[in-house]
Amino acid sequence: MPDYAIGVDLGGTNLRVAAFRPEGQMLEKISVPTNIGAGREHLIQTITEGIRKVTGEHLGERLLGIGIGVPGFILLEKGIITKSPNLPGLENFPMRDELEQRLATKVILENDANAAALGEKWMGAGRGVDDLVLLTLGTGIGGGIISGGQVLHGYLGMAGELGHILVDPRDGAAACGCGSTGCLETQASATAIVRMANEEIQAGRSPGLARHADAVTSAVVYEVAMEGDAEARSIFERMGRALxxxxxxxxxxxxxxxxxxxxxxxxxxxxxxxxxxxETRKRSLTLRQSDTRIDKAELGDLAGLYGAARLVL
Amino acid sequence: MPDYAIGVDLGGTNLRVAAFRPEGQMLEKISVPTNIGAGREHLIQTITEGIRKVTGEHLGERLLGIGIGVPGFILLEKGIITKSPNLPGLENFPMRDELEQRLATKVILENDANAAALGEKWMGAGRGVDDLVLLTLGTGIGGGIISGGQVLHGYLGMAGELGHILVDPRDGAAACGCGSTGCLETQASATAIVRMANEEIQAGRSPGLARHADAVTSAVVYEVAMEGDAEARSIFERMGRALxxxxxxxxxxxxxxxxxxxxxxxxxxxxxxxxxxxETRKRSLTLRQSDTRIDKAELGDLAGLYGAARLVL
Structure with missing residues (x-):
């Protein structure tokens, strides 16, 4: 009777579920819309149905448990999401216990960036490395810290809020969703790229970006930069400096x-x-005196699925 | 036959040696000048003689080992100090092996700030806490990170260089000994206080500080601030903001x-x-949402001695 584990990536847009062998092989994966507007009970049903669809392919095998990566603050001991801007309906709801009851198996919740870091450590760019940090650059910036092969959680499970490292302490620096200003997230996320591009457009500094004024995305800024637009390029340089x-x-x-x-x-x-x-070399004697590596992650948006499954193995 | 351990704090000015019971009781302590000008062999002899003086009080007891806190970068596996501005004569010298040979007992080297953090965790303000960070504010700023009850070393033993957290990214920010600019150490160490005071004096902004222009120390700046001098007070506010x-x-x-x-x-x-x-509250949602404590350490300059002894227990 072969063993398997389920990894779930619960995003604000899509819910993804995949089965994995303990050795790290992904068996199958499904993706369905999260549809958070339909309310909590609908969402819980979507999750349980998605999981049952995958477990249905493994009748006669042994399910070791279900790991779920969630965008938000999690109280690990209680299995509760305390804060999730993308999934407000799940805040302060005993999600883990509810799912364990409905699915009759072990469930572990984890912050999505932590899950992604664990996934990269398990089967991605961090294979064979026991200590690493992952920065996830998206709408915001998340962080996952793997220390001694395990996720570093902190005493409440809130460690790794690396998007809120201060990189611009000036008064009047860009406001961050966390209530501070000048956080890394305000300089190097996709959202920050769009904001900086809009600032260039409004200041009349970039005709190249102005042509896309109605629909600025980080992909558009990238395209304009690749066409050689100096202001668009400088946005990525500011991002690089902040990183x-x-x-x-x-x-x-x-x-x-x-x-x-x-x-x-x-x-x-x-x-x-x-x-x-x-910038990193300039500011880190440790880097200059060592063979520390800074690199791209390998698993793309599957890292969180891998890491979620790894939680129960 | 009672057990004991030896802790050594090897500073640029003084060498201190103390014996401890495994339960944390300090038995006796000696302090002798380090006298680094007299060369390496003299220093090694000073260390071994200091240790023998203390072990001489414990004949018939069992020595569990000797821990030594050193100001500098240490390659833990090799027991070598790779960089120590205050003890240049010991750089790249197989210090641990040499001492183990001469003293015929187990010796462990540790960075002094790491040792101090471990000491505070063992018998100071961190008793009963398994995860803490210590910032040592002195000539420079050191850091020690205790994670899961153990010193977090990093893969080369160079973790915890917390004096080099960036707090002023502006071009032209104060130069740091690490080669970067705007590090925490340039804004909140005793050296930084003196530098900021001298800047006030040279700019003609502080008559109160100017009276001490020949001999500015952080203690003098403190005294002038306590007399109500606004510029001297603002120096401590800048320090507080950076911290x-x-x-x-x-x-x-x-x-x-x-x-x-x-x-x-x-x-x-x-x-x-x-x-x-x-400033911390403003910039940390995590702090605002938790009962995280920021506090004074308790063991003063004995923390490193405690922590050094704890290394071998």
Missing amino acids: GMGLSVLINTFNFPLYLLSGGVLHAWDLFAPVMLE | GMGLSVLINTFNFPLYLLSGGVLHAWDLFAPVMLE
Whole structure:
């Protein structure tokens, strides 16, 4: 009777469920809309139905448990999501216990960035490395810290809020959703790229970006930068500089051998990475004196699924 | 036959050696000048003689080993100090092996700030806490991270360089000994206080400080501030603001329950702590949503001795 585990990635848009062998082989994967507007009970049913669809393919095998990556703060001991801007209906709901009861198997909740870091450690760019940090660059910036092969949770499960490393302490720096200003997230997320592009457009500095004024996305800014537009390029340089500042803080703090970046914005690596690496070297004696690696993650948006399954293995 | 351990604090000025019971009781302590000008062999002899003086009081007891706190980068596996601005003669010398040979007992080297953090965890302000960060405010700023009850070393033993968290990314920010600019150490160490005071004096902004222009120390700046001098007070507020920025980064990263500060500058707590705590709260959602504590360390300059002994227990 072969063993398997289920990984779930519960996003604000899509719910994805996949089965894995304990050795790391992904068996099958399904994706359905999360449809959060339909309310909590509908969402819980969507999750349980998605999981049953996958477990239905493994009758006669032994399910070791279900790991679920969630975008938000999680009280690990209680299995409760305390704060999730993308899934407000699940806040302060005993999600883990409810799912364990309905599915009659072990369920573990984990922050999605932590799950992604664990996934990269297990089957991605961090294979064979026991200590690493992952920065997930998306709408916001998340962080996952793997120390001694395990997720570093902190005493309430809130560790790894690396999007809120300070990179611009000036008064009047960009406001962050966390209530502070000048966080890494305000300088290097996809949202930050769009904001900086809109600032360029409004200041009349970038005709190249102005042509897309109605529909600025980070992908558009990338395209305009690749066409050679200086202002669009400078946005990625600012992003790289901010990432370099954040990485230097992490390297000086942890002295881990590996720091990974993931997220859709990675396709712009060639635009931001040279400045990022230069800034990190400038600000980290530890980096200059060691063979510390800064690299791209490998599993893309599947990292969280892998890591979620790994939680129960 | 009772057990005991030896803790050594090898400073640039004084060498201190103390014996401890495994339960944490300090038995006796000696202090002798380090006299680094007399060369390496003299220093090694000073260390071994200091240790023998203490072990001589415990004939018939069982020595469990010797822990040594050293100001510098240490390659833990090799027992070598790779970089120590205060003890340049010991750089790249197989110090641990040499001492183990001469003393015929187990020797463990540790960075002094790490040892101090471990000491505070063992018998100081961190008793009963398994996860904490200590910032040592002195000539420079050191850091020690205790995670799961153990020192977090990083893969080369260089973790915890918390004096090099970035708090002023502006071009032209104060230069740091690490090669970067705007590090926490350039804003909140005793050296930084003196530098900021001299800047006030040279700019003609502080008659109160100018009266001490020949001999500015952090203690002098403290005295002038306590007399009500606005510029001297603002120096401690800048220090507090920088510490708040650094602490917020640490709290957002680790979500540990306890962050401790130590060092002689702590006597100015009432001058810098209110700004520090306000800045930390502003910049850390994690702090605002939890009962995270920021507090003074308790063992003063004995923390490193305690922690060094704890290394071998």
